[in-house]
Amino acid sequence: MSAQGPSDPDVAVETGSQVPPAEPVRRAEPEPEPESRWHRALREVATGNAIISVLAVVLALIVGAIMIAFTDERVQAASGYFFARPGDTFVAIWESVSGAYSAFFQGSIYNFRRPDFAAGIRPLTETLTFATPLIAAGLGVALAFRVGMFNIGGRGQMLMASAAAGWVAFSFDLPFGVHMFVALLAGLLAGALWAGIAGLLKARTGAHEVIVTIMLNYVALYLVTWMLRTPGLLQAPGSNNPKTPPMKDTAIFPAILGDGYNLHFGFLLAIASVVLVWWILDRSSLGFQFRAVGENPNAARVAGINVKAMYVYAMLISGALIGLAGVSQVLGTVTTGFSSGIDAGIGFDAITVALLGRSTPWGVLAAGILFGAFKAGGFAMQAAEGVPIDIVLVVQSLIVLFIAAPPLVRAIFRLPAPGSASRRPRPNVTKEVEPK
Template sequence: MSDPQPPKGDAPGANEPDADVAIEEPAAASPEGGTATDDVRATASGPGIPAEPGEVQPPSKWQTMLRQIATGNAIISVLAVVLALLVGAIMIAFTDERVQAASGYFFARPGDTLLAIWESVAGAYSALFQGSVYNFRRDDFLAGIRPLTETLTFATPLIAGGLGVALAFRVGMFNIGGRGQMLIAASVAGWIGFGFDLPWGIHMIVALIGGLVGGALWAGIAGLLKARTGAHEVIVTIMLNYVAFYLVSWMLRTPGLLQAPGSSNPKTPAMNPNAVFPDLLGPQFNLHFGFILAILATIVVWWILSRSSLGFKFRAVGINPNAARVAGINVKGMYFYAMLISGALLGLAGVSQVLGTVTTGFTAGIDAGIGFDAITVALLGRSTPWGTFAAGILFGAFKAGGFSMQAAEGVPIEIVLVVQSLIVLFIAAPPLVRTIFGLPQPGSKPKRSRKPDTKGVKAK
């Protein structure tokens, strides 16, 4: 039986230099008076220390920051908007009559075609800006900012609805029933708004609370079915949209319910002035108190998701419901509570339409497609409260500026809808956006620079 071998570290000559390895000569003196061996050797864990020739240098702070931005989700939303606007510019140029006329003799005078393209695109987007942000053609400042107030007015229900969809997203649920929840909330708030005579302030609060409760209970049906039976919320909320639409349509045609007395039209009476949201900037502007409520809703949703234990449970269930269940979280209860809050936020969108925008009575089209636009807003905002807030303002600007663009430049309003749809398309395909702009993929390792090794180069 052979003797056991000694440990590798104790082997003879283990710590001695190999005889075949040449021993380096002392390094030459550096210009500073020292030697190269006296220089500090850089390591990967020592930022700010010069790297030894031939070693890999770690990325700088600026490189790390830029890479975090390039691989983040926010940049995808921004670039999706840019790409959609570029495609919209191409569509505007192709549909412009001046461009079509100039393209007939493009090879003879190409400058005319390029000039026509520039004038059509610049004129359209200039009209979009002046119709949504500031109109430079107005004489005074108050008249100039009127487009901005219109943008905020259009954005108010979009923000509230987007917050409702975004909160459901964070819990792993897809609330596609915004239309139905808005209709029920609008019906309850409208019925209280025209059917009662309460003091100013109290009437508005009661109508507001009634609308929020109506939207929450209608969405709670889907949450309860999801929690108790496992029914998929997408199918349930879509079906509830139809139920709400035909239910409200029936009530609008039934005297004594929502239909205005003595009228055969499916429309409600005008709202009681005590229940209407007050104007924020005076009667010459359409901006109303609903925008303040949208800001408060954004703060509340941010606090729920980021600062409360309920928000922690929401996010845990959204990431992994099985792990959340093992951790002791009532997953079924979270589904129900999330749909209640989501429905209340979409109900706020419906109340803003009834008590803030359409105060002369409403029809079954009071939702104005906001329930589905809210999904786009939530996607663009990456399901974050403040991102949804910014996305709602952007889409409000599209709505406000689209009409101005159509009136001033003759651009079809459908192009604005195409731009909005393209935004969703590009957001749904992040690899496409990253490939177009050459952005690094998330999780990929940054390329490290290598200092050239001139140590072994010898003069001949």
């Protein structure tokens, strides 16, 4: 008979003794390697808001290309015999789209057909000129956004600033530099006070700033129209047209690159405004209070912040920035006199610029330059290729549409959603029974 230990299972069955259960043994798989710095950077870019803005522009340009192809007469003619010679249709599509976007580039960035660099770079200066009021007004709208307010009264604030700056510019005789500074200051104050009405009403009565600013747009329009038709106010002496006299030379913004270019001192003021708004929002205590009120006004109130005062201060600064856009129009672009259409739709375009720039100063700067390129290049596309200018407006509208629908953009480009960072998987735990 073989010797068996007490733990032998056969003996345990025969003797009726019970075998104690074995202790579980936990065995963890090796931990996965940590995420590399480059993968982490790529993931942050793919899930960030900046990539959505860039891809929204790309999608809008693609849709614009489709519209250009459909409206081109050569494409329409070639598509009539598509099944006989399909290559002709594709060639016509390529020529129409490439020709349109080539004209857009040459009209907004650089014109290769010019004989020298100084003449070829002129389209870029036109883009910056168009971008100047868009940057200033976009900053005003973006700052209001950061405080949780929707300032859509840009048209009225620009009109009042233009009226004040223009009246000082053609009514007074002051030395050069002083005259420009006084006219600039008058425009900034007029824009700030007009926007401050909405901020004060919201702080004192709780009136919604959207309704108030819309109404103030109409009030400013009809008020300026009346002043343009009234001798002694804004109307040019001896004229029946609703237009102001020309601005005096001592009040006009000087050209930055010389008389051959339209880029003026207002662009430098817009850049300085970008730096100022960045410092206010990110480096000052006032900016901290602005952001706190924008995130949660109730929590800010509990923390001791005067929320009502923040509403007033934000609208004053916002109106001054939008007023700078009106001053740039009067003293930098339309120096021969202006009418009630001096705002040129910039007050509403500024909302798009602020949205595209994600309400950040540097984002607004980039978005303003982009929309300035749309304005400058759109005219070149229309003149060179016969592309309707309305397509440029459709592209701008599509940019806003795609920015307002980030899940759509992420779905098209298969981008990960925010917060979907790769998590370290839990180690697998197994149980094993070892024989005794």
